[in-house]
Amino acid sequence: MKPLPQHEDPRCLPVRRLLQTVGSKWSVLVVSHLENEAKRFSELKRSIGGVTQKSLTATLRELERDGLVDRSVTPSIPPRVDYALTPLGRTLLGPLNALTGWAIENETAVAAARERFEKDNEAA
Amino acid sequence: MKPLPQHEDPRCLPVRRLLQTVGSKWSVLVVSHLENEAKRFSELKRSIGGVTQKSLTATLRELERDGLVDRSVTPSIPPRVDYALTPLGRTLLGPLNALTGWAIENETAVAAARERFEKDNEAA
DNA sequence: CTGGATCCCCTAGGATACTG
């Protein structure tokens, strides 16, 4: 994996790791789509939309690896795989919603800041 | 910039943007180092440690662009530039701390999950 | 249906050197 430079404050290591997981393109979508119910792979893929199998698989593996998502295989034909949030994963929902809530509440403020920034740039 | 695929749920756009900003390698460090006091560029660079001028500049620009950080230039010789959190930036501290708090609290749980995952892998 | 294997592009981000 990522070696994470050791000159970094060691207390920040878990933070950066989490942000790396959570900051990946699809993880938040996946988690939010699993908030209310367990879902199968293709269900998840359809309900999210626009994600590749590869990316979705990778995202799920990473979440599973960190103990946030549980993967249960039913070896039938055709095979069936269900994904669900673990208890640990559920505890992340609060902090995560705090952040996403902020993003939504301040969407217009951020957008305004961006416009100002762009304008000041072309002025220069 | 990043075009962000339009098949994505539009409500998630601000979320992904925030995560992209906050998920970049140094932004959280920068914000946390600005929590208590405004700092000059080289102060910031020294106190964070291990960050390149380029990366630090890029991070600060992005934060400034989103209206989270204020950049004030004092045209003297030598030049002096101070960075501080904006009021908007300060409102992000709460949600951000919620997330970093989670990361620290659950560091061992995540680490344990990782070990289990690795072990199950070599078992297969 | 679930996902592994490949190819390929593009961007984040490190190293280094230069400037007002």
Added chain:
DNA sequence: CAGTATCCTAGGGGATCCAG
């Protein structure tokens, strides 16, 4: 001091084909 300019590389992530 506070950047900009250039070069370079590892890795994320899309597309596509294949397999149990």
